Amino acid sequence: MKPVALWLCLGLTLLAGQQAGTPKEAGDQRNQNQGNQKDKKDKKDNRKDPAQIGSRDVGKGINFYSLEKEIALGKQLAEEVTRQARLLDDPVTSEYVNRLGQNLVSHSDARIPFTFKVIDSEILNAFALPGGFVFVNTGLLRVAETESELAGALAHEIAHVAARHSTRQATRGQLAGYLSIPLILVGGWGGVAASQGAGVAVPMGLLKFSRVFEMEADLLGLQYVYAAGYDPAGALDLFEKLMALERRRPGALSRLFDTHPMTGDRLSRAQETIQEILPGRPEYVVSTSEFEHIRARLIAREGRAKRPQAPPSLRRPPAGAVEDAVEAEAIEAEKDDAEAETKDRPVLRRRDLVESLKPVAFGSRYNHRERE
Template identity: 50%
Template sequence: MQRLAKLAIAVLVALVFSLPSRAQSAKLKDLKDIGHRGVGNGLNFYSLEKEIALGKMLSQQVESTSRIIHDPVLNEYINRLAQNLVRHSDAHVPFTVKIIDSKLINAEALPGGFFFVNSGLILAASNEAELAGPMAHEIAHVANRDGTRQMTKAELVNYATLPLWFVGGIGGFIGRTVAGLAVPMTFLKFDRTDERRADFLGLEYMYEAGYDPQAFVRFFQQVEATNKQHPGFIARAFETHPPDKSRIKAAETEIDTVLPPKKQYILDTSEFEQMKARLAELEQEYNMTNPRGPQRPSLRHPQQQSRPPKRPTLKRRPDHNDSSH
């Protein structure tokens, strides 16, 4: 009987996780419903509250092992950029955003909206849209609750392979799972389907926020080229599933079929260039005062004057049906 029950659960797990998610079938008509499309629904042992608690705990681990850049001007900028993307996303958790001093081209959003953007990513992006792309991709993982859904899946698989007397029945098992937050960070390894979906959703979010979605593809290609020259500085978003031809092709198809061309997109802002310069200056200063490499904290700030936010520079995309032609 127990064996049968476990077999049934194993089959159920396989079925539940092989069903196409609603997000995957998101079509043009859904763009106006962003935020109300059921993205992130599905079997999940974690309530949003538990997910936030988990993310908070993990974010403390990240902060204790990384050097966070405490610069109010940069923080305000990156936070504003992220919140603008979040506003145009399906995420239902508040986001806190911090900058990590690291050359690694990476951004990482933990479950529950704890978002870390590496200085390496900001410096590698050649315009604001290129920075927005990987950030939107990470926001999509949070919106789709990929972390806790992966954990749920792993726990169910564990359950199916453990004797029932050991876990005290399914009720006892779920109870223990939800109560115990000490979990390894394995959920950060998403599968190919999760990555593809995060690409698609991320493209929608950056598009809705006004950015040129092509910038995501361009940054993809640029990162790949950089990685060839300086191996090891590749973004996580590109690490699990390298920007191979099929992934780039899929992103391009998404842009062509789901996102109707706009006459204007935000590509760059003068503020982005100022922030990049400020960040480069901060890092240079830090490296000069800490020649032996990263000790613990605080970055000294260059002149701490906050500049008023500038309006974004709108740039036309020459390669799209432009009515001025």
């Protein structure tokens, strides 16, 4: 046998013996591998454990943006939205939405401060910018029928921020060579995505999330509303309501579906999440009197804005009033004519009048006296 073949056979024999080892060693190795896999599985599944909210890192992943840069980017974009959009001029409603949002944030995995603002727009929408800047439209506030429905919409946006989906998505785009994608410029911040920029340029990759990120936001958002004490089914109620609206009026939610595609798959997965990982409770918060007041306030405000202005009312004069007015006007006209005629006559002073009447009164005697 040649030396090369001999060394090859010897090496393969030693390698086989090393891998085989003793039965005990082989069993220990299998147990260790299974343990490692289980640890990885448990570590991965902590996103499905609501008991670990706040102690887990749901935003890990390849990201070219530090948390500080992400906040700075979101602040810059939020300032543009605030400058260009028509924010709701109603401190009562704005304060309510902010308070509701902050309560959900306190029961989330987010590690940064949040701000919530209301845009005065009938388009059904809520969207979040990187760094904790959330905007919700009055249209969505009016469509939601319970506070748990509204909480579900806000919690979904909070989840996008907590998981840092915007900058992680942007990083993926840069890695894929899409850094040069043009910014979207269209009118109106009423819609969800960058395409609603009211002249403000926003990278589409910051708001249009992948299917995986949308489902992750559903998973986390349902846990957040549950942790805050709300009925998680409220989020599904709003979800189904929007889907039904889209079926009745195709295109009504086209912008919303562009960035947050609502599919039957997402709905079924959300239902499974509630059944499998959220333990049942004897009672949940479904709605509150404050929400009912805010919703009624917005509906009444919308009614006043759309109420047509009444045309000027004309009262009819009483019977005979027109004839009397015409006759009175004629009398006044006659008086004016008489006064004008009098003014046109020569005015004689009293002495001139007496002198002019002497020839008539004294006849020839007056004329004779004048000649003498």
